[in-house]
Amino acid sequence: MTGCLSKMGFDGFRVDRTYPAADPLSGDTLERAAGQIKRRSGIVDVRFTALDTDSRTPLFIAYAERRGTRPDLGYAIHPIDEEVAPASARPSCSIVSRLCSLLSRIAALEPFPSQVFAEVALALRAAHGAAHVPASVRAQRGLTTTMNDLAIRLMNEQLIAGFDTGAIASACGLSARDFRRAFRLTHGVTPMQWGKWRRIELAKKTLAETTKSLAEVAAVCGFPEQVQFVRAFVSFEGVSPRAWRRRVPDRAPLDVAPLHDCTAAV
Known part of the structure; x- marks a missing residue:
């Protein structure tokens, strides 16, 4: 995943694992977090099938161990167009697609439910599988x-x-x-x-x-x-x-x- 995430329409979030919480990332803060993760370990590209038109916002999640530590894993989450995407590019796990769609919906809520977003983001990481982690x-x-x-x-x-x-x-x-x-x-x-x-x-x-x-x-x-x-x-x-x-x-x-x-x- 390369390029400016903000210009590509990604909404960014930092998720802390030890005490589940999520904080929005935007602008230079988002790009800086993504750059650090890419240099250290690489970014995992997660494609999903959107369940409806309200859950198609691409997201970038920077996972960190706890507050005060640098993120060490990044998920670039974006929907695919099933009509044009080849079968090999389509997600094989419906649970991943459901969690991604749910995260996209939660991200748009006001006020932002930080802990709920973090819990779903951590569930996504578990569902996506350790094999995908660098x-x-x-x-x-x-x-x-x-x-x-x-x-x-x-x-x-x-x-x-x-x-x-x-x-x-x-x-x-x-x-x-x-x-x-x-x-x-x-x-x-x-x-x-x-x-x-x-x-x-x-x-x-x-x-x-x-x-x-x-x-x-x-x-x-x-x-x-x-x-x-x-x-x-x-x-x-x-x-x-x-x-x-x-x-x-x-x-x-x-x-x-x-x-x-x-x-x-x-």
Whole structure:
């Protein structure tokens, strides 16, 4: 979406997600918000079939996390002429068209119902789908629940042999850089730090429930050498594996999620 939105007939609004509220944007303020969003993440073009002649006003919505923060996602919403538009350009979701039409109607109300507009705008964003949100924007907010479940499952499956962060990022639809950033926002650690923590948790379970030697524990938990295992264990637990084992009651079961559990606590 390029050009001057005001001259193209767009009515602009800023919508804050944390405390749902909407504020009108016009003139230079509208163009500045659209320009910032376009440079940072891109603008999503949303076409809809107007339900009537009263709901054909094109809208631009700048979504922000909360008041005082810059918008990070923009929707350029405009009706299509079904008589001339090719089938491929027509919206596939009737819910999206209904919400867009409703927003167009709400925008014309006096006085302007800020919270109602914001709630419908947020519903539109949810209905339009996370797949339409630029990957760079998704990365700035952390992993979605679906992406996080997939990533943790793949990392658990490949934990002992060593997982490929790039391949997991690709499976989540992100670049390796965006995936690392999103993972850290979600879990507070990098994927590699998470993997080391997970191996230490499994090592603790093995130490507590078996009589395996430290070398054997290191091997079954994915550490190439005992010395690396001991060093990593001390960095996480503050004591050596041998000292930690002595503190645990004989063969006490330890509550550690199995490798196939993709919802393991982090």
